[in-house]
Amino acid sequence: MSATLWRGARALLLASTSPTRRGLLESAGLRVETEAPGVDERAVEAACAGLAPEALARRLAESKAAAVAARHPDRVVIGADQVLACGDRLFHKPADLATARAQIADLAGRTHALHAAVALAVDGAVAETFVETARLTMRPLDPAAIAAYVDLVGADQVRASVGGYQLEGLGIHLFSEIAGDHSTIxxxxxxxxxxxLRARNLLGI
Structure with missing residues (x-):
């Protein structure tokens, strides 16, 4: 299926080593290769202090796509990033279990936004970007429930995702309402x- 659906001369190059993002593209029938962009996300964020969360997500995605496209100007490159914002605060991947528990406690009973940005690079430069937003309401959780969740999913999973949860796994139990496309989340x-991609004649259907 992927050989006929994807019309690019070479596989789509994803500027990320995220297995989730690669899996989404492959499930849609695209030929995909990945490469780590080597971008210091926190440095980009520091340089963009004061930007709205949506604009920050866009800048991060552009930085990743541009870095990989510069090394592969003959490839179609996709860069992506996601920013979690709740009120005036931005959340990152927790460094440890204690931080994960604290983040989930801060999000509990509130609605937060996930801003997912994508940058498309062709001919060695970013050609276009867009941002989609999902809004998730976490149900009220007491410390015992938060501790139970963190213990169940384990350190690797809570540290792998912004906010300390993976909605496609046990993280679904933390939420009371979700508004937004699943792939955006x-x-x-x-x-x-x-x-x-279809508008650029890169897909067969």
Missing amino acids: LGLPLLPLLAR
């Missing part, structure tokens, strides 16, 4: 991305 909005 996972960090790669597929429908608008596929539409842009």
